[in-house]
Amino acid sequence: MRLQGVGVGRGIAHGPVVRMPDPIPEPGTEHRDADAETEFSRAVSALQAVAVDLSERADRAGGEAKGVLDAQSMMAQDPALLDDIRSRISTGRTAERAVFEAFHGFQQMLISMGGYMAERAADLGDVAQRAIARLRGVAAPGVPEVDHPFVLIAHDLAPADTASLDITKVLGLITIGGGPTSHTAILARSKAIVAVVGVTDAATLADETSVLLDASDGTVTVDPSPDDIAAAERRLAARRVAAPTGPGKLADGTAIPLLANIGRPSDIADALLCGAEGVGLFRTEFLFLGAESAPTVAEQQEHYRTVFAAFGGKRVLVRTLDAGSDKPLAFLTTGHEDNPALGMRGLRATRAHEHILRDQLTAIAAAAAETDAEVGVMAPMVADAAETEYFVTLARSHGIPVAGVMAEVPSCALMAGQVLGIADFVSIGTNDLTQYALAADRQLGTVASYQDPWHPAVLRLIQLIGKAGTQSGRAVGVCGEAAADPLLAVVLVGLGATSLSMAPSALADVRTELRQHTLEHAKALAVRVLDASTPAEARAAARG
Structure with missing residues (x-):
């Protein structure tokens, strides 16, 4: 029997399945004996211990995992959650029940928001489970201790579990939920773990069942x-x-x-070690998320200078703040939105709070002037030529001569000729482009099969941008997860991509694959996949 999911990477793995333990059962509603203050102190102590543990795990993990775990640590100390817990305890709830209800309430709110915030809901659930385990004096659910190599199967993995996987024991990873751009998938790629995600039928697999994972085609062969x-x-x-x-x-x-692709200065070492020729996506959110006020120009300049100096003489493309209603910031709010993924995010949000964007551009320009890196900026979530004109003009007025945009909205691809008549370059964010082209939330396992950059509809949008780049003589990069798929990377080049940016761990495989194809052959593969009807057909056509 063969099960289908979405592969991460291109490796294979085989061995016996070991399932993640079930979550800690929901606490009961029995009345407590202790007074409210004592009970609240228990809850606070448990959450503080969880926060410290997650912070220590973050420091050990480093890389992309550090940012995820640091964010979880902050969740455990969220004042709004603590206030909610105190209120519930005052009505007679135990600490365990109050923690469960408070976190569950916040989770449901985030799930209803979709997109980035729906992903945060899973992280909140993991924090709650860890806190309840401490309150009960039991071990938190996690990767089981097994004395032999195994393939781990889970509904989805919490960031703390993914970051701490023992790669000497875990041969591969199967998740029932999640998609190719979930934290599980991204962290698995960064740790070079063979993974197939979104395998809904894997729920039927029992412990010790033998499986074969082939990430290149996203299959799990049973027995x-x-x-x-x-x-x-x-x-x-x-x-x-x-x-x-x-x-x-x-x-x-x-x-x-x-x-x-890097998210913070601590990612520099991995990028250089793996032979990166520069930075195609420098995410700057790490400076903003969780802050009560926007970082100062000086604070930003210091962090940017560290990255630019490390890549002296090389290209560094900085994405301006990608935040808004789906990544709410205390100083960047636009009010409640029922569907924030389609709301005020990216350039839309920073344009509405232009002083934040201007400060960021000022800091980038100042840091660039202190190094010899080839610094450029790009705006996220740009829809058309008018938004392109706004951003490029603003960037140049701040002394940044190289300014481009990210193509993540289908309208940007459809208007690529006009956009590239203004921008110096376009960088295609395939994660969001796929999400919006196929109307499939990138964080929902139930629609993970749609979240596939091999879909011919997505590839046709990329072709439009590639053609516009060729006609205008402007650069077209790809910085989504699609660039890390070696064979798809070749197809992207055939569609007109002139550079590829990815997690450092994927560089070697992509470099190897590219050197096995000529430009003529890459273009021929691109023609083949565009005639396909489904992602599976497109993959098969590329393999020949």
């Missing part, structure tokens, strides 16, 4: 035969040759710069 395993290993060997070093290029010598 594989020795021949099945041997065939998969041959496919993997055929895809792998000695990993080359040096710049990204095709077999005919066509240069395709391979850049890194």
